[in-house]
Amino acid sequence: MSRFFKRLSSTISIKPIPSKAHHHRVLPDSAFPAGYLLTGVHAGVKKNADVLDLAVILSTSQNTTSAAACFTRNAFKAAPVLVSDQILSENGGRARGLVVNSGCANAVTGRQGLDDAWAMSIETDALLPPSTSRFKHHTLVMSTGVIGQRLPIDSILKGIRSQTSTESSSTLGSDYAAWERAAKAFMTTDTFPKLRARAFTIRGTEYRIAGMDKGAGMIHPNMGPASTALHATLLGCILTDAAVSPRSLQTALTYAMDRSFNCISVDGEMSTNDTVLVLANGAAAPNAVEIDESTDKEAYDVFKAELTAFAIDLAQLVVRDGEGATKFVTVNVKGAPTYEDAHRIASRISTSALVKTALYGEDANWGRVLSAAGSVPLPNVDPKNVSVSFVPSDGTKSLGVLVNGEPENVDEERAKEILSLEDFGICIELSAGSEEATYWTCDFSYEYVRINGDYRS
Amino acid sequence: MSRFFKRLSSTISIKPIPSKAHHHRVLPDSAFPAGYLLTGVHAGVKKNADVLDLAVILSTSQNTTSAAACFTRNAFKAAPVLVSDQILSENGGRARGLVVNSGCANAVTGRQGLDDAWAMSIETDALLPPSTSRFKHHTLVMSTGVIGQRLPIDSILKGIRSQTSTESSSTLGSDYAAWERAAKAFMTTDTFPKLRARAFTIRGTEYRIAGMDKGAGMIHPNMGPASTALHATLLGCILTDAAVSPRSLQTALTYAMDRSFNCISVDGEMSTNDTVLVLANGAAAPNAVEIDESTDKEAYDVFKAELTAFAIDLAQLVVRDGEGATKFVTVNVKGAPTYEDAHRIASRISTSALVKTALYGEDANWGRVLSAAGSVPLPNVDPKNVSVSFVPSDGTKSLGVLVNGEPENVDEERAKEILSLEDFGICIELSAGSEEATYWTCDFSYEYVRINGDYRS
Incomplete structure (x- = not known):
């Protein structure tokens, strides 16, 4: 019988996983869209104090800010997904803030998990400039990490409060370093922060689009528009200083998703937390009317094509950094x-x-x-x-x-x-x-x- | 950046794969159904001369032998699947022989692959006792191994011929050793031969059912009856000395499959070659009429339940020996x-x-x-x-x-x-x-x- 078991004693020779450091890109401050403040801090979700685990992203534009998202279609949607979905729905596609933690997914955490996600949203609202809008909530929430464990909510809230503009601990900024901090705070098993930016022109006005995502494992997204959403934990955040109507922003994002994030797989797993969202604050041209498919198809088509190309870039980064990937x-x-x-x-x-x-x-x-x-x-x-x-x-x-x-x-x-x-x-x-x-x-x-x-x- | 890459230098500590030798079972000669001759030989598909790679199984019963099969639903069915399907269909569910090779799947081998599979069937027909049946072909074919490579058909045909009853090289037999040889010839990355037998009684007559299978990888079967069949390479062969009508044999097998082989997964892969077949030669009671659902539901239900329980046993063995499995x-x-x-x-x-x-x-x-x-x-x-x-x-x-x-x-x-x-x-x-x-x-x-x-x- 001995030959049947020969494999048992074999030794495994392990190919080194190639470094992916060359996919990390340093960008000029001018590459980023106007009207956003960002940071990433260590709030204490993760043990290691050197590791950023909380990102705060704020739109400071005088304009209203449009928001659109595609969420996981998993039957067990995490608390932050349910909360963000509800806010977007109540606000008719408007939101000005985003708070993200890594290290804990706040998924399958029952009633308490929902309370925690709401607390993160409300605490971040307090960092936003005052607004005359009638909305009760302004900040969307994302979490990624282990499923079924509660958030260390006190540490997270403290981390958010430390970013109040009057606090000396605030590191909110709009330069490359600020964007990179935010991108780093998204990371779980990712080996490099995924941050990209590009510029595009519509009728002579130059706009910028930038964003970050994280992935590595549990990646096989099949995300759809709010409340209809199937697969991955993939988090992505895309920010632009173009002005786009909420409805057209969602249509463009859904189109882009089907040709980008919904065409990647690391391990065939759909997560409870997958979310890609886009904010459009109009800061590049404060007086411009919002781009809308029904009133200006030409401008909309340019925007949709740019968003799609950008989403493909971000999506590919996730595959490049897939857990253990060498190809x-x-x-x-x-x-x-x-x-x-x-x-x-x-x-x-x-x-x-x-x-x-x-x-x-x-x-x-x-x-x-x-x-x-x-x-x-x-x-x-x-x-x-x-x-x-x-x-x-x-x-x-x-x-x-x-x-x-x-x-x-x-x-x-x-x-x-x-x-x-x-x-x-x-x-x-x-x-x-x-x-x-x-x-x-x-x-x-x-x-x-x-x-x-x-x-x- | 160095912490992002810390995993790259990690060493992997490998848990030993537990031995599965205790699932290999030695059975008494009397455990096996009557009227079958079997063997396994080294024909040369695999390099190592100690390894059996060709099984021949013959029904020698005076009765007609019923045959039923469930094949892979893969769109790229291997040549042996197409050939076996055609024979079963032409013969209305009758066949007396089975020839199986491991080491090469004869899948996606084009026109030549079909010719090779037919040659295996025809060569094995010559080993069968003469029959008065009107059928042109009597032997079903199975192959498992690498996809897209041609069979070393001359070596295989030579191996089959070596089992002619007048040849001193013939090792065909009906004792435990013969059954074990056949089971070993099914193996690819399996670590033990999978052979089981059980007895059951219908109206005072004792019948036996025995069989073998192989699996290990590419295992996620979803097999259906001939020509309608979806998933795995899993090969299984079940032999009984009960007499069952072809139609009822197929119905019982399809029922059993849905509760056994179609409920296992090693790696979620459906192969081009998956096949489970059952032969029923009636040798235990040569004068008994064939069990049929429409004429004797009670006897049929007993047979169906026994077949299902046996199929579950065989199916579980494949999971136990899944490639690299420790659980x-x-x-x-x-x-x-x-x-x-x-x-x-x-x-x-x-x-x-x-x-x-x-x-x-x-x-x-x-x-x-x-x-x-x-x-x-x-x-x-x-x-x-x-x-x-x-x-x-x-x-x-x-x-x-x-x-x-x-x-x-x-x-x-x-x-x-x-x-x-x-x-x-x-x-x-x-x-x-x-x-x-x-x-x-x-x-x-x-x-x-x-x-x-x-x-x-």
């Missing part, structure tokens, strides 16, 4: 009857444990790719017309491994060359229609098991 | 509106990478259990009525961790005690109906990544 893999499914079919197959390939362990092993195991694709019911696909190829990111020629249902005599050297790159693609042509979808995923390593086999301790 | 976990979902809802949630929990890594880490992370459950759309569930508990296998008291939506102050010592057992359960009460479903799953370890990160080499 960034673009999965492209072509020739599907509908976009939904293509998206479903790309999602299945991107979440397959066997595909992802093969990617980690730099093994061009296209059989697993096909097997995963085939596990999605799709009656119109004829296996004889299906092709698979690996696409290098360095501009060199892609490698067909299955052509019209027949396996190629694969050049394993070349396959290894492609798969040893940090970035590459897998392309599958179904020849059953003209729709396509793109997904971004990472590999599945020992490090993922290590991080998640011992997360709470 | 055997029973997931019980209660209080669902429908069985399908309960099954869907149990399946989601059983495939969650975060739940499975927590199980490996012996971490009572019930938040992940709930988060996974919540990712399945289920509008009727009120989080305030949901409870979760961990159930030890040693008869001691179970541990409630979430009671009616409120987290308990969990006794972590006791939780650790339960989770350090090899067998335990997770029970989730939805309080949204009266249906329940049970799933069997395993944990997700470094060893899984090792096995699958380097499978082909």
Whole structure:
């Protein structure tokens, strides 16, 4: 019997996880939208006093600020999700503040959890400049971390109060350092703060959009607009100084989400806390009317395209920093009857444990790719017309491994060359229609098991 | 920045995978059904000459032999699946032989793959005793192993021919050793041969049922009857000496599958090759009429219940020997509106990478259990009525961790005690109906990544 157990005594040789430090970007102060104050502090949710765990973000614009969000569709929505959803709904898509803690998700915490999330919102409201609006609440809430544990609410409230403008402890600011502090406070198992910014022009006025997100694990978002929302803990916050009507902001965000955060997977897990929100405060042009799809489709389309491109940037950062990830893999499914079919197959390939362990092993195991694709019911696909190829990111020629249902005599050297790159693609042509979808995923390593086999301790 | 990268230099301490040798069972020769000859040989699909890679199973009964099967629902069905499906269909549910190879799945091998599978069937037909039946083909085919590689068909055909009764190399037999050889030839990454037998009585006649299966990885079956079949590579073969009509054999197998193999998951992967088949040769009572649901419901119900219980035994063995598994976990979902809802949630929990890594880490992370459950759309569930508990296998008291939506102050010592057992359960009460479903799953370890990160080499 001894040979049956030979694997038991094997030793595991561990590939080092490559540093992702080069994806952290230092930006000029001028890259950021006007009219926001931000900071990140250590409030005491996490033990280590060097680690930031509370972010405060305030819109200080004289204009009203529009807010839109996409929340997890999980049946067990965390308290901060329920609270933020309610505020957005009561305010008709207006909010001026955001408070975020990492280290504890405040999820499945019962009645007390809701009280805690409300307390965070109310405490942050006190930091905002006075407003003549009729709204009772102004601040949205996000939490990320362990599920089922209560927040150390007193420490958090104290952390928020320390940012009062009259306190010397306040570190709220609008420069790069302030934005970076906020981005750092979002982090859980992330290895670098995810902060990006870009500028765009509509009718001669220059606007800025900037934002941060966090991810790493429990990442397979399928978020929808408020109260209708399915998957990930992914938190994202996008801030712009353009003026956009609440309804059009939500429409643009929902569109962007379907082409960005809803097309990434780290581990196929939908969290109780996933939230991406966008604030638009109009500070770049205080007298401009709000962009709205029904009154100025052209301006709206530019904004929607910019928001989408920016959301894709932020979403990809999460995959790059996926827990234990050593690869960034673009999965492209072509020739599907509908976009939904293509998206479903790309999602299945991107979440397959066997595909992802093969990617980690730099093994061009296209059989697993096909097997995963085939596990999605799709009656119109004829296996004889299906092709698979690996696409290098360095501009060199892609490698067909299955052509019209027949396996190629694969050049394993070349396959290894492609798969040893940090970035590459897998392309599958179904020849059953003209729709396509793109997904971004990472590999599945020992490090993922290590991080998640011992997360709470 | 250095703290963001601290995990990169961490060392991984690896828990040894417990030996599963005690699940291998030696059985008396008398435990097996009459009228079958079996063997397992080394044909050369696998490199190591000590490893069996070809099983031949023949029904030698004078009676006609009924056959039924459930195949993978994968869109890219392997050649042996297509060939077996066609034979069963042409013969109206009759077949007398089975030939199985491990080491190569003969999947996505194009036209040549089909020719190879047919050649295996035809070559094995020649080993069968002459028959007066009008059928052109008698032998079903199964393959398991790497996808997208061609079979070494000449070696396989030579291996089959070596079992001709006039050859001194023939090792076909009906004793325990012969059954064990066949079971060993099914194995891929399995660590022990999976062979079980049981007896049952219908109206005073004693029948026997025995069988073998293999699994380990790519296990999340969702198999259906021929030509309608969705998920796993799982191969199973069940042989009985009862006489059952083809139609009732298929009905009974489909029923049994839904309560056994379709309720297990190792890694959530549906393979191109999954097949479970059953042969019923009537050898125990040559003059008995075939059991049929329409003519003798009582006898049929006994047979169906026995087949189901046996299929559950075989299915659980696959989970016990899941690739890298150190735990055997029973997931019980209660209080669902429908069985399908309960099954869907149990399946989601059983495939969650975060739940499975927590199980490996012996971490009572019930938040992940709930988060996974919540990712399945289920509008009727009120989080305030949901409870979760961990159930030890040693008869001691179970541990409630979430009671009616409120987290308990969990006794972590006791939780650790339960989770350090090899067998335990997770029970989730939805309080949204009266249906329940049970799933069997395993944990997700470094060893899984090792096995699958380097499978082909």
